[in-house]
Amino acid sequence: MGSIVVDVMLKPEILDPQGQAVAGALPRLGFDGFTDVRQGKRFVLTVDGDVTDEHLAAAQEAAEKLLSNPVIEDVVSVHVLEQDSAEQDSAESDAAASEDGEQ
Amino acid sequence: MRVGVVTFPGSLDDRDAARAVRECGGEAVPLWHGDDDLKGVDAVILPGGFSYGDYLRCGAIARFAPVMDALVPAAQGGLPVLGICNGFQVLTESHLLPGALIRNDHRKFNCVDQRLVVENASTAWTSDFEAGQEITIVLKNGEGGFVADEKTLDMLEGEGRVVFRYVPDAEGRNPNGSYRHIAGITNERGNVVGLMPHPEHAVEEGYGPSLDGRGFFTSIIKQTLESAATA
Numbered sequence: 001m002g003s004i005v006v007d008v009m010l011k012p013e014i015l016d017p018q019g020q021a022v023a024g025a026l027p028r029l030g031f032d033g034f035t036d037v038r039q040g041k042r043f044v045l046t047v048d049g050d051v052t053d054e055h056l057a058a059a060q061e062a063a064e065k066l067l068s069n070p071v072i073e074d075v076v077s078v079h080v081l082e083q084d085s086a087e088q089d090s091a092e093s094d095a096a097a098s099e100d101g102e103q
Numbered sequence: 104m105r106v107g108v109v110t111f112p113g114s115l116d117d118r119d120a121a122r123a124v125r126e127c128g129g130e131a132v133p134l135w136h137g138d139d140d141l142k143g144v145d146a147v148i149l150p151g152g153f154s155y156g157d158y159l160r161c162g163a164i165a166r167f168a169p170v171m172d173a174l175v176p177a178a179q180g181g182l183p184v185l186g187i188c189n190g191f192q193v194l195t196e197s198h199l200l201p202g203a204l205i206r207n208d209h210r211k212f213n214c215v216d217q218r219l220v221v222e223n224a225s226t227a228w229t230s231d232f233e234a235g236q237e238i239t240i241v242l243k244n245g246e247g248g249f250v251a252d253e254k255t256l257d258m259l260e261g262e263g264r265v266v267f268r269y270v271p272d273a274e275g276r277n278p279n280g281s282y283r284h285i286a287g288i289t290n291e292r293g294n295v296v297g298l299m300p301h302p303e304h305a306v307e308e309g310y311g312p313s314l315d316g317r318g319f320f321t322s323i324i325k326q327t328l329e330s331a332a333t334a
Contacts, residue, residue: 014250015280017206069160069196071203072250
């Protein structure tokens, strides 16, 4: 059983009131160093067996058709979720690094 | 004159919309989200509420309901469709109307009597108004901020497709952060109209801030009768 992660973010030019609410709450907890917060959505799509290229392509299509609204949101990443939880952490930081590269 | 009113799971104002149709002399026909059957109606209203709990994005899941498989091509073919509040969100998610609705910029839920200017009185749903007329109807939403890119906004304004604009307050603000104070828009053909405020809550003496909502329903009833007469 494999899983695919789809990350969706509001486009940079679209106002993010939820992110602003979070940004407003952080200083009240003593977190003063964050100048902005943007809130996005993560979907985890699970399939039978290992994730194939077909699964990834279908996930990409689903991401564009249903999981995001292209008028206001970007699909920033579609990638395989590593099964092992230790690997998951490193895979996600890798993914975060590669996302920067993709943009 | 038969006006269909769609009920999705979580629709809230379907009965009020049906009542408004009847109050204004039409026959209201209930349509069910799970049936891809428009029952031969002359026009359709997508009502307000919280279809599918507003999960994912407002209107995003309703857009793929079986009734929409019938409604989208019918609307593209000229069937008059009015989307109110959540119905407007469904119309943008369906790409029958451009742009999108996002959370109010001030992050609070609105429930106010709202002044609007009717900018386009030639759509299927606004012909009983006059361009420039000011009306007051109810506005109640948490995610009513109309957004679109500059090119789309220019196109909507250039083609006269901004149907309603909020009258801004003394500080120049509108109630939900909508770009260019846009409260409602139409498609190229003028048969599909979406707006955040609720005309169905302003059709009866003693309920709501005015009777200004009646114009939406009398417009469509007259237009459908006229097109039946010339058919």
